[in-house]
Amino acid sequence: MNSSVIIFPGSNCDRDIAVALKKFGFKNSMIWHNDDDLPKSDIVVLPGGFSYGDHLRSGSIASKSKIIKSVIKFAKSGGLLIGICNGFQILTETELLPGVLLRNKLSEFICKNVFVKINNTENKYFKKIKKNILELHIAHNEGNYFCSNEQMKKIEDNNQIALSYCDKNGEIDENYNPNGSIKNIAGILNKEKNILGLMPHPERMIEKDLSGDDGSIFFENLIKNLK
Amino acid sequence: MIVNEKIATDHGLKKTEFKEICNMLKRIPNITELGLFSAMWNEHCSYKSSKFYLKKLPTTGKKVIQGPGENAGIIDVDDDDAIVFKIESHNHPSFIEPFQGAATGVGGIMRDVFTMGARPIASLNSIHFGSVQNKKTKNLLRGVVRGIGSYGNCMGIPTIAGQTSFDESYNGNILVNAMTLGLVKKNKIFYSKASGINKPVIYVGSKTGRDGIHGASMASAVFDDQIEEKKPTVQVGDPFTEKLLLEACLELMADDSIISIQDMGAAGLTSSSIEMASKGKLGIELNLNKVPCRESNMTPYEIMLSESQERMLIILENGKENKAKKIFDKWNLDFAIIGKTTSTKKIEIYFDESRVVDVPIKYLADDAPEYERKWEKTKLPIKNKINKDLYKNLKIPDVLKKILSSPNICSKEWIWRQYDHTVMGDTIQKPGGDAGVVRVHGTNKAIAASVDSSAGYCFAHPLTGGKQIVCESWRNMISVGAKPIAITNCLNFGNPEKEKNMGEFVECLQGISDACKFLNYPIVSGNVSFYNETKNKGIKPTPSIGGVGLIKDYKKMINMKLKKNGNLILLIGKTEGHIDQSVFAKEILNQKKGPPPEINLFNEKNNGETLLKLINEKFIKSAHDVSAGGILVAIVKMCISGNKGININNPKNLINYYEYFFGEDQGRYLLEIEKKDLEKVKTILEKNSVYFNEFGIVQDDILEMKGKLKITIDELTRSNKNWLKEYMSN
Numbered sequence: 001m002n003s004s005v006i007i008f009p010g011s012n013c014d015r016d017i018a019v020a021l022k023k024f025g026f027k028n029s030m031i032w033h034n035d036d037d038l039p040k041s042d043i044v045v046l047p048g049g050f051s052y053g054d055h056l057r058s059g060s061i062a063s064k065s066k067i068i069k070s071v072i073k074f075a076k077s078g079g080l081l082i083g084i085c086n087g088f089q090i091l092t093e094t095e096l097l098p099g100v101l102l103r104n105k106l107s108e109f110i111c112k113n114v115f116v117k118i119n120n121t122e123n124k125y126f127k128k129i130k131k132n133i134l135e136l137h138i139a140h141n142e143g144n145y146f147c148s149n150e151q152m153k154k155i156e157d158n159n160q161i162a163l164s165y166c167d168k169n170g171e172i173d174e175n176y177n178p179n180g181s182i183k184n185i186a187g188i189l190n191k192e193k194n195i196l197g198l199m200p201h202p203e204r205m206i207e208k209d210l211s212g213d214d215g216s217i218f219f220e221n222l223i224k225n226l227k
Numbered sequence: 228m229i230v231n232e233k234i235a236t237d238h239g240l241k242k243t244e245f246k247e248i249c250n251m252l253k254r255i256p257n258i259t260e261l262g263l264f265s266a267m268w269n270e271h272c273s274y275k276s277s278k279f280y281l282k283k284l285p286t287t288g289k290k291v292i293q294g295p296g297e298n299a300g301i302i303d304v305d306d307d308d309a310i311v312f313k314i315e316s317h318n319h320p321s322f323i324e325p326f327q328g329a330a331t332g333v334g335g336i337m338r339d340v341f342t343m344g345a346r347p348i349a350s351l352n353s354i355h356f357g358s359v360q361n362k363k364t365k366n367l368l369r370g371v372v373r374g375i376g377s378y379g380n381c382m383g384i385p386t387i388a389g390q391t392s393f394d395e396s397y398n399g400n401i402l403v404n405a406m407t408l409g410l411v412k413k414n415k416i417f418y419s420k421a422s423g424i425n426k427p428v429i430y431v432g433s434k435t436g437r438d439g440i441h442g443a444s445m446a447s448a449v450f451d452d453q454i455e456e457k458k459p460t461v462q463v464g465d466p467f468t469e470k471l472l473l474e475a476c477l478e479l480m481a482d483d484s485i486i487s488i489q490d491m492g493a494a495g496l497t498s499s500s501i502e503m504a505s506k507g508k509l510g511i512e513l514n515l516n517k518v519p520c521r522e523s524n525m526t527p528y529e530i531m532l533s534e535s536q537e538r539m540l541i542i543l544e545n546g547k548e549n550k551a552k553k554i555f556d557k558w559n560l561d562f563a564i565i566g567k568t569t570s571t572k573k574i575e576i577y578f579d580e581s582r583v584v585d586v587p588i589k590y591l592a593d594d595a596p597e598y599e600r601k602w603e604k605t606k607l608p609i610k611n612k613i614n615k616d617l618y619k620n621l622k623i624p625d626v627l628k629k630i631l632s633s634p635n636i637c638s639k640e641w642i643w644r645q646y647d648h649t650v651m652g653d654t655i656q657k658p659g660g661d662a663g664v665v666r667v668h669g670t671n672k673a674i675a676a677s678v679d680s681s682a683g684y685c686f687a688h689p690l691t692g693g694k695q696i697v698c699e700s701w702r703n704m705i706s707v708g709a710k711p712i713a714i715t716n717c718l719n720f721g722n723p724e725k726e727k728n729m730g731e732f733v734e735c736l737q738g739i740s741d742a743c744k745f746l747n748y749p750i751v752s753g754n755v756s757f758y759n760e761t762k763n764k765g766i767k768p769t770p771s772i773g774g775v776g777l778i779k780d781y782k783k784m785i786n787m788k789l790k791k792n793g794n795l796i797l798l799i800g801k802t803e804g805h806i807d808q809s810v811f812a813k814e815i816l817n818q819k820k821g822p823p824p825e826i827n828l829f830n831e832k833n834n835g836e837t838l839l840k841l842i843n844e845k846f847i848k849s850a851h852d853v854s855a856g857g858i859l860v861a862i863v864k865m866c867i868s869g870n871k872g873i874n875i876n877n878p879k880n881l882i883n884y885y886e887y888f889f890g891e892d893q894g895r896y897l898l899e900i901e902k903k904d905l906e907k908v909k910t911i912l913e914k915n916s917v918y919f920n921e922f923g924i925v926q927d928d929i930l931e932m933k934g935k936l937k938i939t940i941d942e943l944t945r946s947n948k949n950w951l952k953e954y955m956s957n
Contacts, residue, residue, distance in 0.1 A: 009559065020652075111644055112644055209655045209782075210653075210655065
């Protein structure tokens with residue numbers, strides 16, 4: 001399986017995601033934002049970080065970068081595309097995913113473990129995943145997901161909510177919402193379910209010695225579904 | 228403008244120093260030259276009050292690759308790997324403008340590390356604020372934490388540990404000390420020493436603006452009522468540019484284009500160009516019309532003294548200019564050839580085709596003044612005879628909760644939650660433990676780092692306080708299973724022109740030096756921050772010690788989380804019940820007199836080394852050193868961390884419960900072992916003459932001691948974790 005990770009100036013989780021992809025069996029390429037073309041990929045990842053210094057708005061300048069045209073083309077033709085953290089922000093800025101990511105409710109950067117519940121397993125990312133509650137890690141300033149009522153209706157009608165913040169038993173409640181996201185949303189899919197945007201970092205959770213290893217479950221499942 | 232004595236003293240130079248400059252030059256310097264002298268001869272850059280004493284510190288050792296004098300110190304961590312690290316202060320700017328002051332402090336120390344070819348892998352900080360009642364404290368704390376977070380998070384470098392304290396002596400002068408560690412291959416280290424004549428001098432990074440002019444001079448003066456007017460002297464940071472600069476520099480460093488490289492920190496282009504030439508015993512010629520400027524009509528004086536951030540000066544091999552330019556173009560950074568090295572041993576600066584500076588480098592660097600200032604010895608205070616009646620009505624659970632929720636002991640989670648501590652995917656011990664630990668990427672090794680200071684002890688008796696911090700740093704390394712390798716120090720003191728403050732400096736340094744020598748824990752880098760004084764009121768002496776240790780097999784790392792019911796807790800080291808200068812004495816009894824606890828260096832070394840043996844043999848399940856607050860606070864932190872309780876044995880030959888529980892005797896640790904290993908562990912401890920007691924047994928949920936104490940861990944956790952969060956949200 002081939003993966004491509006896009007590096008924008010200011011990306012800083014590019015190495016981390018590359019390490020994770022390789023660990024679980026992907027042959028990964030690092031792609032520079034100023035390139036025109038993507039290599040042949042089974043999955044493309046927009047990594048976390050502060051692309052273009054978060055200038056203007058998080059993800060906004062990256063959404064107009066040179067490589068992004070090829071990324072959009074790839075995704076529109078059904079290719080798997082994940083945006084993690086800043087990558088998620090880029091996906092909403094390109095309008096490949098609906099909604100926006102606002103400043104966290106308390107206006108503070110948050111770095112901690114959270115639990116998320118998987119709401120939709122009818123897609124390549126979560127199909128047959130062995131746990132439906134994962135402990136993942138968040139580290140962001142702008143993860144407060146928001147959309148219009150109209151957009152929310154479509155999101156729900158199409159079953160596009162991928163992950164919701166919850167407690168360890170899967171209860172979804174405002175108490176377990178770290179950043180103020182509408183309906184505790186931690187990640188969403190596009191209508192066709194080939195594009196996934198999520199705030200948590202599964203790549204930081206791939207070994208017991210780190211913050212935990214539920215990220216491994218995600219990656220193992222993903223590559224199995226792709227084979 | 229014709230320079231005169233008044234202008235010179237306005238630049239922070241003493242009258243005698245100005246006279247000396249005129250004598251050396253055999254003329255009066257012009258204004259740009261005066262600016263150069265004031266920048267190079269101020270306390271911050273010249274170390275004129277401290278140099279004499281710094282020379283006496285132990286700075287060498289088998290593992291030391293580079294000691295003080297370079298951008299940062301370097302230690303050998305086996306194989307081809309080395310760790311580059313340093314701590315630096317950004318106190319004055321952070322008090323004036325907390326967000327930018329703290330942010331640029333982080334940016335500056337990161338540049339010091341990657342200038343040497345190392346990729347930063349972890350950051351730490353030691354931050355000190357005024358009393359929590361002081362109305363400025365909250366805003367300063369919020370601003371500093373945001374500043375540190377914004378810079379470190381954007382750079383993608385995990386902030387893995389730190390220390391925060393509150394004391395009224397910082398009301399008018401907060402301290403912000405930032406430390407960064409980087410990883411480099413031993414054969415790819417870059418230094419600042421220039422070599423070769425006619426080599427191009429390259430300017431890279433951000434453009435030069437008017438920000439930060441005279442920042443280093445500000446850092447060398449005391450504050451008065453008009454500090455707000457000094458806002459323009461605070462630099463503005465841009466972590467995004469720094470991230471690009473980091474990547475671009477590391478890319479260029481992959482081959483051998485660079486002869487030497489130096490970041491433009493304090494005193495900007497002035498100190499970087501002069502230091503590079505001075506170390507290489509060369510001259511340097513600069514054309515300031517070539518310097519990329521952000522603002523128009525900048526004068527040579529402004530260009531030379533600007534402290535705009537995210538800039539580097541590089542001396543390149545001839546013929547490598549185009550290759551280097553390509554890399555900086557790729558990362559969208561300015562690149563300009565602004566001069567060359569010469570054989571004149573002078574700094575010659577041209578602007579609009581005329582020579583505006585012509586001064587021998589030696590005058591600015593080597594000939595900077597050095598003072599052996601007068602200092603006053605601090606006598607060891609006599610023991611405070613605390614009236615035992617003061618204890619009588621105190622209930623231990625109440626005292627414990629009060630201490631756990633006191634500003635200096637409470638959990639600092641509100642702070643470190645705002646720092647990305649997991650980026651780079653190698654953090655195996657997060658903030659809140661004895662030390663932060665990151666793996667050396669792709670290996671079985673890990674690096675532990677912590678930062679410590681004990682201003683209360685140092686104030687009471689600087690000599691003992693100095694020793695104590697080094698020992699505490701050493702204990703923090705041991706407690707996570709790391710072999711302590713070396714330290715960096717940030718020496719925050721008051722006004723060196725006052726004998727009392729100078730004495731605190733001299734004696735703290737003596738204590739640090741004694742402990743470092745004995746423990747074979749050399750000092751490889753550091754920085755001195757004097758003049759932490761506002762309106763004639765100085766801070767308590769606050770040396771911060773950044774310790775670094777190596778764990779050869781990261782699977783053997785220890786943390787403080789209690790692991791399993793039925794496991795035994797051993798208390799290592801003797802408990803005498805030293806109450807003077809303890810948190811108990813200050814917070815509960817309001818007693819501030821008396822000496823700090825004594826340090827026994829032999830016991831420290833012996834206890835620590837024996838513990839490392841036990842850890843290596845995998846006997847230790849968790850460990851924590853006993854520091855501020857005493858044993859009860861230490862065990863509760865282990866309980867909270869592991870979400871377990873403990874049943875404490877009734878101590879034999881007890882004088883007094885309060886002294887037993889809250890005394891701050893040094894050289895102690897709490898260890899968790901399995902019952903089955905007790906005899907083997909005992910044998911090793913006895914063989915090494917380590918004093919120990921069986922302290923208690925791990926159990927569920929409750930901290931108890933028969934007939935004396937029973938309290939749930941939940942309740943203690945709330946006391947410990949909520950205070951700061953609530954304080955900051957009010």
